[in-house]
Amino acid sequence: MYIEMLLIAIVVFYVFIANNWINTNGILHDNDKLANSLKEKDYDFLLISKYGDLVYNPNEVFMKRIRDGVLVTIAILFVMISNMTYITFLLALVAGFVAYKMQYLNLRSWYKKHLNYIDSLLPYYLKTLEVLIQHYTVPVAIAKSIDDAPEVFKPGLKRLIEKINQGDSSIDPYMDFANEYPVRDSMRMMRLLYRLGLGEQEKKQEQLVSFAKSVSALQVKAREDKYKARLNNMERRTMIMMVVTGGGSLVLLLISVFMMMVSMM
Numbered sequence: 490m491y492i493e494m495l496l497i498a499i500v501v502f503y504v505f506i507a508n509n510w511i512n513t514n515g516i517l518h519d520n521d522k523l524a525n526s527l528k529e530k531d532y533d534f535l536l537i538s539k540y541g542d543l544v545y546n547p548n549e550v551f552m553k554r555i556r557d558g559v560l561v562t563i564a565i566l567f568v569m570i571s572n573m574t575y576i577t578f579l580l581a582l583v584a585g586f587v588a589y590k591m592q593y594l595n596l597r598s599w600y601k602k603h604l605n606y607i608d609s610l611l612p613y614y615l616k617t618l619e620v621l622i623q624h625y626t627v628p629v630a631i632a633k634s635i636d637d638a639p640e641v642f643k644p645g646l647k648r649l650i651e652k653i654n655q656g657d658s659s660i661d662p663y664m665d666f667a668n669e670y671p672v673r674d675s676m677r678m679m680r681l682l683y684r685l686g687l688g689e690q691e692k693k694q695e696q697l698v699s700f701a702k703s704v705s706a707l708q709v710k711a712r713e714d715k716y717k718a719r720l721n722n723m724e725r726r727t728m729i730m731m732v733v734t735g736g737g738s739l740v741l742l743l744i745s746v747f748m749m750m751v752s753m754m
Contacts, residue, residue, distance in 0.1 A: 527555070534670055535596040538607055538641045550592075558589030605714045608673040610639045612707035615678060619701050627686030628653045645669045674707055 533547040562585030569577045600607065617637060621630035628650065635646045645666045652662040663679040681703060685696050 529593055531671065532593060532596070534641075535593070535600050537644060538603075539596060539599055554589050554592055558585040561585045561588040605711070607641070608714070609711035610641060611670075611672050611675060611678065612704055612711050614638055614642060615704045616708065618682075619697070619704055622685065622697060622700075627682055631682075642670060673710070678703065678707070 528551050532551060536547050536550060562581045565581040565584055566578065569581070614634070618630055618634050621633055624630075625633065631646060632650050635643055635650070638646055648669075649662045649666045652665070660680070660683045663683045664676070667675040667679040681700050685693070685700055
């Protein structure tokens with residue numbers, strides 16, 4: 490009895506959505522806090538890494554993910570309403586969850602394929618920042634670097650500067666940036682930046698030299714990883730070529746032997 494009532498409610502809800510009598514976007518946005526509790530911690534970072542902050546708004550795209558998952562579940566229940574069982578209901582929920590998770594899994598897959606490139610963005614950005622810090626304080630240098638920073642870092646840098654301008658002189662804005670962008674050594678480099686900003690003017694040059702050495706080491710590591718990835722890619726392609734060539738030769742040999750046996754019979 491209860492499942493029939495639930496199905497009727499779902500069907501009615503689906504009809505209202507299909508006819509735009511209910512604004513699902515409004516419902517989701519009114520519950521941002523609840524929706525964001527479902528969001529993966531690195532979702533915004535992954536989305537901006539792939540598309541940049543000017544193409545998609547992470548919150549809007551995430552709300553669309555939730556809506557699509559709900560609609561997939563409702564659509565399956567609507568199609569299977571004449572043969573509804575608890576197993577069908579469970580499968581519909583699983584299908585909705587898969588639809589909800591699919592984009593995130595695709596973003597994770599893309600990130601793994603481009604991991605070395607994304608990790609290399611931070612040291613090259615910090616190298617530009619190093620030059621600016623020689624003439625300005627750390628917060629001013631960061632603010633001036635935003636326009637030329639990689640697209641993936643721009644939203645986080647803007648939030649970092651906003652927090653500093655609001656009077657937060659602690660290390661928290663820097664750590665928030667490092668948590669938002671979990672690329673290689675981001676935590677350590679943000680700590681170095683914060684300490685560099687606290688340093689006395691007479692010690693600034695000494696601290697800047699230490700900072701420059703760390704940035705150079707990161708650049709070297711990024712180049713090594715880049716060349717290693719290229720080498721692994723070449724080795725993988727070579728192995729695939731050898732396997733395909735060897736397999737093709739073996740197939741041709743077997744066909745030749747088979748043809749010879751047929752001709753002898």
